[in-house]
Amino acid sequence: MYVITDQLKEDGFSTNRLDYIFKRNNGIRKINTLEYYSIYIILENVRINVEGQVLDIHAGNMVFVGPQKNIEFSNCNGNNILAIAFSSSFYERSLKDSLLLNSQIFFNYRSQIFISPLLHIDEMRVIFLDRMERFKNKDKTLYISAAHNAIERLILDAFSHITDEDVKKNVQFDYLYYANRFKVLLQRDYKEFKKVSHYANELNISSRKLTEMTEYILGKTAKQIIIEKIVDESKRLLQHSDYTISQISYELGFTNEGNYTNFLKKHTGKSPSMIR
Template identity: 90%
Template sequence: MKVIFLDRMERFKSKDKNLYCSAAHNAIEGLILDAFSHVAKEDVNKDIQFEYLHYTNRFKVLLQRDYKEFKKVSHYANELNISSRKLTEMTEYILGKTAKQIIIEKIVDESKKLLQYSDYTISQISYELGFTNEGNYTNFLKKHTGKSPSMIRRYAVAIRS
């Protein structure tokens, strides 16, 4: 397993520094979440900060799994059996951001990765990320980044050149 992981990281490193950093970040975050799943439940219940951390980490795992299909806080709150308001309270306490902001950041980050590192058309990316059409996707990105998908792609290509 160690060899596979190291080989995978080396492939990312040889392709692009940003891709390598992103892969390393995701790998480390995954290891932390795996370790957290082994903490005894009674220890989780001792401290409100620990409980908030627990739910926030579970939310991030669910978001990684579901962000393409579900973009509403209510979905994740229902999966965690808590209210949307409680989930937002927890993420604000732990991460300093609302649950909605975290969902938006995830979609924007994944958009940028696909625009920079894939050969997909903007239309293909919009459908890959669960948008009903390219126009909705373009409007979403403009609203949250101030740039259209084609501007983000051109900028990424210019930087790599």
């Protein structure tokens, strides 16, 4: 019988190499996901049998498996496959979280599992194998928060690979898709473009529609999200770089230091020197 880890019982979340799970279960390679959601980071080729559906998965992919699935692994050692498991109560903190858990990623009507390319492989190794372990040993609350954020990143990466046809079958998923695309575009363009209209044009929707979507999914207007992004980047540069305030204002796309200072005062109540 497959035995879940004590950590999964206690925290509602666990991450382990697959070979450790095999060893813990006396060499048994069959797993039932029970009420848990699972993500497998595949860094070696593996054959997976899920509810009778057999698939060969190549290294460099992620596999998403919903609750109550029987899954068996073969043709692998398991030492280069990371198994992440978590409960709905661990992950669901907002409407967006609930939509993600109930999307085609974990409840795929075309297949027993959802497969997505693994982006930023080296970075994911650091997050799940090194950083998570440090957080676990340092602070439980920080560890749980870091785990949630790391899982969300993997799910959002996978969500971008759901076909447009599938997304548009449900208006809520449609909103989630556009809200996620907006966040990706913002990361790329926030230094140069600070108006909602730019991102709406990039997404081929109206500014009003984009704001409606972000308010529904993220609980904030598109303008608020843009402002928060610039403020967060400002704090990061002011507190963790040797740049002058003038250099930071230029780095963040402001025409001059005065405009940048006025922006921060308006949205934080503090001048750049006070934040630094």
